Amino acid sequence: MRVTNRSDNNQIWQDLETHACRFSDLDLNRLLADTKRFTNSHLQVEHLLVDWSRQLVDQSIQDSLDQLATNSRVHQFLLSMCRGDLVNKTESRAATHVEQRSLHASDQSLQPMFKFAEQIRNGTLRGHSGKSFTDVVNVGIGGSHLGPELVYRALVQRQGPRLHFLTNTHPAARSEILDGLDPDSTLFIIASKSYGTFETLDNAGYIRQWMIERVPPNADLGNHFIHVTSNPEHITNNETVLRVPSSIGGRFSIWSAMGLAIAIAFGIDVYQDLLAGARSMDIHVLEASDIAHNLAIKLALLAVWNTNVIKTESHLILPYDPRLQLLPAYLQQLEMESNGKSISRDGEPINQHTSPIVWGGVETDGQHAYHQLLHQGTRKYSADIIVTHSASSQNDYSNTEDWILANAVAQSTVMFTGNHVSSEQRFKNIKGRHGSTIFVLNELNAFNLGALISLYEHKVACLGHLWNVNSFDQWGVEAGKRLADDVYGFLHHGEAQNVPPATAALLNKIKKA
Numbered sequence: 168m169r170v171t172n173r174s175d176n177n178q179i180w181q182d183l184e185t186h187a188c189r190f191s192d193l194d195l196n197r198l199l200a201d202t203k204r205f206t207n208s209h210l211q212v213e214h215l216l217v218d219w220s221r222q223l224v225d226q227s228i229q230d231s232l233d234q235l236a237t238n239s240r241v242h243q244f245l246l247s248m249c250r251g252d253l254v255n256k257t258e259s260r261a262a263t264h265v266e267q268r269s270l271h272a273s274d275q276s277l278q279p280m281f282k283f284a285e286q287i288r289n290g291t292l293r294g295h296s297g298k299s300f301t302d303v304v305n306v307g308i309g310g311s312h313l314g315p316e317l318v319y320r321a322l323v324q325r326q327g328p329r330l331h332f333l334t335n336t337h338p339a340a341r342s343e344i345l346d347g348l349d350p351d352s353t354l355f356i357i358a359s360k361s362y363g364t365f366e367t368l369d370n371a372g373y374i375r376q377w378m379i380e381r382v383p384p385n386a387d388l389g390n391h392f393i394h395v396t397s398n399p400e401h402i403t404n405n406e407t408v409l410r411v412p413s414s415i416g417g418r419f420s421i422w423s424a425m426g427l428a429i430a431i432a433f434g435i436d437v438y439q440d441l442l443a444g445a446r447s448m449d450i451h452v453l454e455a456s457d458i459a460h461n462l463a464i465k466l467a468l469l470a471v472w473n474t475n476v477i478k479t480e481s482h483l484i485l486p487y488d489p490r491l492q493l494l495p496a497y498l499q500q501l502e503m504e505s506n507g508k509s510i511s512r513d514g515e516p517i518n519q520h521t522s523p524i525v526w527g528g529v530e531t532d533g534q535h536a537y538h539q540l541l542h543q544g545t546r547k548y549s550a551d552i553i554v555t556h557s558a559s560s561q562n563d564y565s566n567t568e569d570w571i572l573a574n575a576v577a578q579s580t581v582m583f584t585g586n587h588v589s590s591e592q593r594f595k596n597i598k599g600r601h602g603s604t605i606f607v608l609n610e611l612n613a614f615n616l617g618a619l620i621s622l623y624e625h626k627v628a629c630l631g632h633l634w635n636v637n638s639f640d641q642w643g644v645e646a647g648k649r650l651a652d653d654v655y656g657f658l659h660h661g662e663a664q665n666v667p668p669a670t671a672a673l674l675n676k677i678k679k680a
């Protein structure tokens with residue numbers, strides 16, 4: 168399948184540039200005054216409403232974008248990915264995260280995880296002294312950490328072991344997590360697809376020593392460690408290993424045994440709800456061949472419009488719900504590790520921007536931190552504003568829920584229309600003309616969270632295809648790791664052959680200080 172890039176769709180790209188010039192003179196307040204704008208600028212899938220009324224597009228721009236998607240055969244790419252085609256050519260792999268969460272696949276492949284989680288929750292599996300497990304430490308980083316902690320912070324836990332997340336090797340991180348834990352009732356999940364990530368392996372070694380120093384000499388620690396990996400050959404003792412298919416990328420692995428911590432903390436039913444929510448979005452995305460009504464393709468096209476025509480530099484993830492505090496970090500990896508690329512799938516240099524810088528934070532806190540820059544700065548950006556609002560229940564916090572929703576909509580509107588004041592008070596002027604999309608979940612539960620994550624995964628896959636990059640490898644992270652080994656070798660063994668003089672001088676200065 169020949170994938171398009173600018174040269175294949177020259178006329179459409181020229182049309183889009185022409186649209187952008189025309190649109191730059193439009194009065195955006197008038198667009199919002201259009202009684203049909205919301206009707207034509209939103210889609211609802213299950214309990215997720217997505218409104219792009221405050222994006223810098225009108226119908227003719229969307230028609231051109233839809234044509235770009237059609238010409239690029241984006242939907243066919245999604246179907247090809249979900250069929251298991253080799254979409255990750257540099258690693259000769261498929262990308263099977265969607266297949267993994269399909270009903271038949273997950274029922275089969277996740278049974279070992281479900282069984283283990285149940286045994287921890289019902290006390291069948293206990294620690295060396297016979298205590299059941301009260302605390303579980305997920306030892307992993309990146310995609311082997313972010314998904315489980317995102318879900319753990321988002322959902323209300325009614326019963327089950329407490330989760331802790333150790334990602335960093337810094338002594339402060341280790342003591343923050345381990346101090347106060349009872350070694351007799353703590354389970355450690357060593358989560359690493361490659362089983363080659365320094366941080367995770369170094370933490371695993373430290374923890375094993377930490378345990379040995381705190382239990383009787385002959386204690387059997389076998390039940391205190393479980394390994395989740397795509398490379399089980401690395402585990403040489405008889406501790407339990409749960410396998411993650413190598414065709415599931417780390418940033419797409421929450422649907423695999425990498426989600427073990429979630430199943431232990433919340434139970435299998437809640438984890439199944441997460442899968443069901445993701446499947447509901449899969450059905451929408453894979454069945455909606457009408458580009459204009461495919462939510463993932465719509466979000467991808469808006470990202471192309473903002474990144475490649477409006478020329479935004481960054482994209483904000485702004486959850487107006489502190490329970491989604493980890494969503495920006497999760498989506499940073501999903502978006503930037505997938506599409507932060509500059510070589511095409513054909514091995515050629517890319518001739519346009521790809522992933523924007525993805526950042527953000529919990530709101531309304533951000534309104535008291537970086538919104539000044541957003542409203543009166545010089546930078547171009549787009550934003551996703553995520554709101555949870557249980558409109559039905561008039562509960563005792565509905566007023567504050569309404570206040571938070573009001574802020575989310577107000578900020579999105581000011582980003583879009585700005586706030587134009589008299590020339591004498593230009594210091595108060597807000598130019599606006601930044602696009603944002605509002606996502607509304609009627610409730611923050613496992614099903615809706617699964618659907619939201621699936622939507623972003625499909626958007627990212629569509630974007631990679633539109634930008635003609637491989638969204639499923641991450642060669643850019645290897646060089647830094649190798650150089651760190653060289654620098655570490657200099658620091659600890661004086662091996663200077665791979666460390667340039669300027670770097671050696673800095674390191675010597677630090678060591679002396």
Ligand code: F6P
Binds near residue numbers: 359360361362418
């Ligand atoms: O270095 C980046 C990365 O490979 C991510 O893609 C991955 O999620 C993370 O490191 C952890 O990798 P692993 O699960 O193999 O330890």
